[in-house]
Amino acid sequence: MREDEASSGPRVLIYSHDTFGLGHLRRSRAIANAIVSGDGWARAVIVSGSPVIDHFAFAPGVRTVRLPPVVKFLDGGYGSRDAAVPLDRTVALRTDIIARTCAAFAPDMIVVDKEPAGFHGELLSTLAWAAERGIRLVLGLRDVLDEADRLVPEWERKGAVETMARFYDEIWVYGLSRIHEPLAALPMDPETAARIAERLTFTGYLRRDLPERRPGREEPAMAKGPFILVTAGGGGDGAALIDWVLAAYEADPGIPLPALVAFGPFLDDAARAGFDARIRALAGRVSAITFDSEIEFLMSKAAGVVAMGGYNTFCEILSFDRRAILVPRTEPRREQAIRALAAESLGLVRVLMEEDGREPERMAAALRALPEQTEPSRVLVPGLLGGLEAVARRVRALAGSGLGDQRVRACS
Template identity: 80%
Template sequence: MRVDEASPAPRVLIYSHDTFGLGHLRRSRAIANAIVARNRGARATIVSGSPVIDRFGFAPGVRTVRLPPVTKFRDGGYASLDADIPLARTVAQRSSIIVRACEDFRPNLVIVDKEPAGFHGELMPVLEAAASRGILLVLGLRDVLDDADRLVPEWERKGAAETMARFYDEIWVYGLSRIHEPLAALPMEAEMAARIGERLIYTGYLRRALPEPRADREEPAIASGPFILVTPGGGGDGAALIDWVIGAYEIDPGIPLPALIAFGPFLDAETRERFGARIRRLAGRISAITFDSEIEFLMRKASGVVAMGGYNTFCEILSFDRRAILVPRTEPRREQAIRAQAAERLGLVRVLMEADGRAPERMAAALRALPDQSEPSRVLVPGLLDGLDAVARRVRALAGAALESSCVRAFS
């Protein structure tokens, strides 16, 4: 094939380590779906450690490979989800599966989500092989990683900056620099900073759309009228938010809209049952579901949203133009708080910090005021939701560059 012929359809491998929650998987799914929708004949494979990946639908042309799952503790430590298997053995199994998936799929582009070397370095064999075979590599970063005092020692320990400079052709930040610059705090020598800086692209946030609904989709009765959606994402660290909202309804019968709480698949059963008992005493004012893999439909219908402020939920709030109260977590990372407070300064959301007090009256006052908040669209932020279009454009360009590189090697 001549280098001036049309480039082939992109073949994109997306690595998502997924040690906690749903954020990485949902971001990877949005990117993969957009790639195949915007590039004729494109195919994508998501390699993910999420234990609930089979509960999500994906666009035609997107397949998934599941890695043995690991779990993350609140202190930042990790273990195999199967407690009988040593973590080192699980990492070795995961690394072998990733290598095999790459060999079978033969991508011309690999997009790595957040971790430059993968979880515990499990991606290094793929990075080494890709570099030797001319497969282009992209590191995709959410808009905020963490506070500098937490991020810097972690990334220095992992050698993340060196890995970025050595292997990655481009670094995409799925956000805007005016909200946050996730790599600005990393101490780097001038030469390395320049190399990384020239590869850095801010795409804008990833716009979300309604998925194709499942044929058997059902929604709770409360969603047939005005309601507030309360979503702590995966739910593994969302108990405090749910407790605060239920407490507000318990002390204030005058909150104008009922609430629908989506517990999330990782909220433990005992806690969920305790919340369920309280919710049953508030029948008609609060309803709850365990999980909705198509939560975009509920987000679009809701009159307002109460959430923790994870990346994907924030994108959905912007995409569906929902009034929102964010209650960001601050442990083990401050990522959500940094994002939420930057968004509040722009007038996009309202923020309640738990550190300022968890009195139910504070939440009740915010819920009362929620219907009168301004929608995010009232604030003009250029390029705010251009992320998926930017990603699709870069995939086309990089796929063509990969073809040219392979042809040059073939004839050299």
């Protein structure tokens, strides 16, 4: 451990495989920032495969380690981002970086995001190493994983339930059971199910605050007045959403509020070029940006939001109390649809399912009605946004005792 990293507070390593999009990285950032903000002596390291991790700012006390990135193909398979490098070589390199980072940082706790064994099992050796040394192991899950018919065979193939039961001291679900129970459909024998239930905590959703404003930050002129924010998250699978919104503005010149579209950094270049041409033809009623790593500022100003319904965007909609239309994707997972429809049933958002028809008039009618929707705060859901506070409490409880002795074991 480097001398300048010495600290009397808990040391938490957060692993995020990040094969696609921005969701895992942004969730890990929120958790890490909350941990160090709640305890000035705490330190956190995020180990991530996100190729855009350098675009984000982190709280003092949070460091990042970048893993060689991988990409996900349309058929569900994976490859190295550098196509000349075999995937197994990339996984071996990632495994080595994770192990060396753990040994150097000497964490009191490791929080793993979503994948119990890591990407292609790259975390298994580190989990065994940590368990031998008494390092606390936590699996963090978003509120929804997928429908049972997709989730069960995937987790069985990966041996995820066995890994979860063998290694993890606690399992945190960043949501509420009344919206979804992500592990309920998994087949488990009674003994394993009982062990998992004892370790399971529903934290509530992860509240988001405005970040510290980056020096020299500039915003589009449209953000100075009332506008609708259209965000496709990372953008890699957001083209259909953007197309539908643009079609609505093309079909209905009377939509009262203009739209600001955030394409996302992973939107296909050809798709973006086509959208840019259509936006120019809309003569100021729609404008676009590529990406905003501080999109919370735009979210907080918007009169309403149109989004796909990924976990982080949903947390921001709740946190900034924005009226929202969600258009969830259903491939390759139905995660967004499950979340969105459950939230709509509680009165928190409005949902448009593409399978019910993509007529421009449907979207235009929803955009017209958006300013009159009920804000999420008008719906009383106990514990809805208590996730970060719950995480900070569990970190103090799990990693707050015997830190010095544990670090000696970790470094031995």
